[in-house]
Amino acid sequence: MNQTPTHHTEPSRLFESRAARLRNDSLSTATAVYQWEFSDAPGEDCYLSTSSDQPPRVHRGRHPAPTTRLSISLRDHLLLLSGQQDPLTTFTTGRLRLSDGQGNPLPFPAVQRLLLLLLVEWHVTPESIAAIEASGRKLDNVTEIQRVKDLSREEFERHFASCGQPVIVEGPVKRWRASSFTPHTLRDTFGELPMSIFVRPASTEPAPQTARPTASQERTTSGRTYVQMTLREYIDTVLLNPPPLAPGELPPYLTANSLDASLMELIEYPPFFRPEAFIRPKLWLGPSGTVSHVHRDLIDNFLAQVWGRKHLRLFSPDQSRFLYPRRVDGNPFYEASDVDVSAPDFEKFPELRHARHIDCELRPGEMIFLPAGWWHYVRALDMSFSVNFFAVNQTPRVLTSRGAQHSGGNAEA
Ligand SMILES: O=C(O)CCC(=O)C(=O)O
The missing domain is CATH 2.60.120.650 (Cupin)
Incomplete structure (x- = not known):
């Protein structure tokens, strides 16, 4: 690939746009914690919390009881958010793992929905x-x-x-x-x-x-x-x-x-x-x-x-x-x-x-x-x-x- 992701070097900034999007989505009214775990950069881990009484927020670090875990390398995540990799391909090749809070894999329809909601910018309504x-x-x-x-x-x-x-x-x-x-x-x-x-x-x-x-x-x-x-x-x-x-x-x-x-x-x-x-x-x-x-x-x-x-x-x-x-x-x-x-x-x-x-x-x-x-x-x-x-x-x-x-x-x- 001829481009290296250069924008958004601060990972937590990557989530701000997702948080903005979630404000318009039905998921934002559910209480949930989406935990990103970066295999090659644990210090950069972030989580996104949504609840019925507060706008979605991005936090640094690890949450004690996330509802969903996304495990990926920081490099793959940057490639993904910069459009140089497809979310679905990243998932099907095992480079992105999605699981519930206990680490159990998610059913495929839930995976598809999360990929679209959290990992691409445009969201059709x-x-x-x-x-x-x-x-x-x-x-x-x-x-x-x-x-x-x-x-x-x-x-x-x-x-x-x-x-x-x-x-x-x-x-x-x-x-x-x-x-x-x-x-x-x-x-x-x-x-x-x-x-x-x-x-x-x-x-x-x-x-x-x-x-x-x-x-x-x-x-x-x-x-x-x-x-x-x-x-x-x-x-x-x-x-x-x-x-x-x-x-x-x-x-x-x-x-x-x-x-x-x-x-x-x-x-x-x-x-x-x-x-x-x-x-x-x-x-x-x-x-x-x-x-x-x-x-x-x-x-x-x-x-x-x-x-x-x-x-x-x-x-x-x-x-x-x-x-x-x-x-x-x-x-x-x-x-x-x-x-x-x-x-x-x-x-x-x-x-x-x-x-x-x-x-x-x-x-x-x-x-x-x-x-x-x-x-x-x-x-x-x-x-x-x-x-x-x-x-x-x-x-x-x-x-x-x-x-x-x-x-x-x-x-x-
Ligand atoms: O070239 C084609 O056959 C279709 C291309 C197309 O549908 C598209 O670019 O959206």
């Missing part, structure tokens, strides 16, 4: 979703997605981030080392990396079935099926030799795999937010014809295109009422839509007729800013390599800008 829909730029005022060659941080903030307006920035990705790679050099250099490939949508999703590669292990997450294979196998059996597709089938798609440290050397963070705002960037790789069905992320996001073109259909956040949104278990930052925009069924989804959209094409070297709450449908027009950046460690800018009419989100730390 029904009020913050409503605020995003009310504050974001509406399509009435946008007839095409603006393209710019150069954009300073200030211009980005003033004209796009703070008003929740997408923009395509031409060129920055051409400077990445990734742009000098071909499918063959990518395979020969990074071929042994394990990858997870999306092969089958959940039965509740409107998406067509996906052609099946031959791979042994299957995994199901939120009803969707993935298979595991190395990057080499994916490049050889899908990217360079796309399998024959039955009518309506889609190619298997390498979606949203967190970048391995070795791949981090190939990319650069979007220069518009502090790098700590982002969780680990995600890799998307596939032949022409892959599709991501209409969904939205309740997080500011950048999608960067290394190879190939992608067609995007965008709907502004206020169009939700026409798109039949559906929450997906286990991911509060994500909402799917029940409609299939490539084969709209107006009988079943009559409101869809009223939805306004805007189309654009993302080309190699370009990066699009997708503000929190913008619905998007993405189809690869060519063999494609993309990387995306979710700014989970900050409140969507449309909610923190001075001009925001509503502020249903949390204040930024």
Whole structure:
């Protein structure tokens, strides 16, 4: 990884923003003590106490009877809070242990909730979703997605981030080392990396079935099926030799795999937010014809295109009422839509007729800013390599800008 966490060297400061967040969460009314135990720096241990009659508070040291213990190295904790490591990966690789006061492991749903509540900055609530829909730029005022060659941080903030307006920035990705790679050099250099490939949508999703590669292990997450294979196998059996597709089938798609440290050397963070705002960037790789069905992320996001073109259909956040949104278990930052925009069924989804959209094409070297709450449908027009950046460690800018009419989100730390 090319960045070392430098901000927030005083660990207790790290918790102040969590304490601020807990003030808005139902957990804050429960009496609880969250004890952080740093394996490599016990002198820095902290705990966060919440109770019904006092605001959440951060204390140094050890509490005699904590309700929850988080054991982690201080280094991992800094990497985690600076967005250079994912909370879930840190947990599943055993580098973060979560237990009750007696040291018993917590059930997984409790773990997921705690990870989101305590270890990432942005916290979605029904009020913050409503605020995003009310504050974001509406399509009435946008007839095409603006393209710019150069954009300073200030211009980005003033004209796009703070008003929740997408923009395509031409060129920055051409400077990445990734742009000098071909499918063959990518395979020969990074071929042994394990990858997870999306092969089958959940039965509740409107998406067509996906052609099946031959791979042994299957995994199901939120009803969707993935298979595991190395990057080499994916490049050889899908990217360079796309399998024959039955009518309506889609190619298997390498979606949203967190970048391995070795791949981090190939990319650069979007220069518009502090790098700590982002969780680990995600890799998307596939032949022409892959599709991501209409969904939205309740997080500011950048999608960067290394190879190939992608067609995007965008709907502004206020169009939700026409798109039949559906929450997906286990991911509060994500909402799917029940409609299939490539084969709209107006009988079943009559409101869809009223939805306004805007189309654009993302080309190699370009990066699009997708503000929190913008619905998007993405189809690869060519063999494609993309990387995306979710700014989970900050409140969507449309909610923190001075001009925001509503502020249903949390204040930024
Ligand atoms: O490129 C794709 O297929 C989808 C990307 C996406 O949904 C995202 O960046 O949020």
